[in-house]
Amino acid sequence: MSTTGIPAPKSASPRTRWRLRPPRIGALFVSPYVLFVTAVFAVPLGYTIWISFHRFYFTAPGTDIDTPWVGLRNYQDVFTDPVVQRSFLNIAIFLVINVPLTVVLALVLASALNAKLPFRSFFRAAYYLPYVTASVALVAVWQYIFGADGLLNTVLGDLAPDPSWLVNSTLAMPVIAVFVTWKQLGFFVMLYLAALQSVPRELYESASIDGAGRVRSFMSVTVPGVRHATTLVTVFAIITGANLFSEPYLLTGGGGPDHASSSPVLVMYQKGIEQAHPDFAAALGVVLVVFVVVLALVARKFTEKGAE
Known part of the structure; x- marks a missing residue:
């Protein structure tokens, strides 16, 4: 009994204390x-x-060579290399096209596929199929469409660009951005479909009673309701886009023409593996990681602005 007349709380038993601990x-x-x-x-x-931070070389197993400390020399080489500068410009062009296109198309398609449509399961599988198909097979199809003698140029005739799409220094990276958007769209549609299941139907009914049409309901109910999914889609699109490698490597023969479609990861492969400069490639990799982290944090801050 305490001095105030209120019974003092009993101490927890060992079993209770064990239960209160994090499992x-x-x-x-x-x-x-x-x-x-x-x-x-x-x-x-x-x-x-x-x-x-070292001068590093690939050697045979068991071979011991000096790896002297060079400080920021590799980073200096990275920032002054014109090929690296062009690759970051290319990836910026890619992200400006790919990320907004991915977010908008994925959300619109997910909203359509979330409604009661005939053959809805078929369309969901059809959009997801390119994502699980091998890139080599898809690249062969796109080369057939966008090649110099491809289907698209045959249809356009005199309106076809010269030089053609994938060998055009201005059009190569936009074509790759559209290709990657199409290939990965099914994955992001599935993310939005999952998020749409948590949006209450009552909100759409209330908006309809207030006189809102489909577009207004989409902007006032759907977009805010999947805000966190939009953040996830945006960050995923930035990360996958910044790590672009196989598409320019296969579509343009290694980043051509004249590095117009090269990406930082492709330059890392060329410098580190083909040209045997792994220290340069390592410095470029660190710079790319910092670039992606900063960009992803900015994108998250922007997409979640105004969220509760």
Whole structure:
């Protein structure tokens, strides 16, 4: 009994105290993923940062050579390399086209596929099919369409660009951006479809009672209702776009014409593997990681602006 006459609370039993602690079983379940992330991402990233500050060479197993400290020399080479500068300009052009196009098309298509339509399951599978199809097969189709003697130029006739789409320094990267948008659209449509399930139907009914049409309901109910999904789609599109490699490598023969479609990851491959400068490639990789993180944070801040 306390001095105020109010009974003092009893101390928790050992069993109760154990229950109040964070469940250790949760840490046990997530530990395999933590180990996976550490082994696959954290350790290679740390080793890459170490390489970027040294003069490093690929050698045969068991060969021991000096790897002298060079400080910021590799980063200086990266920032002054005209090919690297062009690759970042190319990826900026790609993202300006790909990210808004992906967000708008994915949301519109997801809203349409969320309604009661005939053959709705078929259309959902059809949009997802390019995402799970091998890039090599899809590239062959697009080369047939956009090649110099391809289907599109045959249809356009004299209106076809000269030089053709994929060998045109102005049009090559926009064509790649459209191709990647089409290829990955099904994945982002599925993300929006999942988000639309959490938007209450009552909001659409209230908007209809207030006289809102389909466009107004879409802008006033759907867009705010999937705001967090839009952030996820935007960040995913930026990350995948900044890591562009196979599409320019296959479509334009390695970033042509004259590096007009090269990407930072493609330049990393060319410098690090083909030209045997892994230290330069490591520095470029670190710069790219910082670039993507900053861009993703800015995009998240912009897309979630005004959210509660």
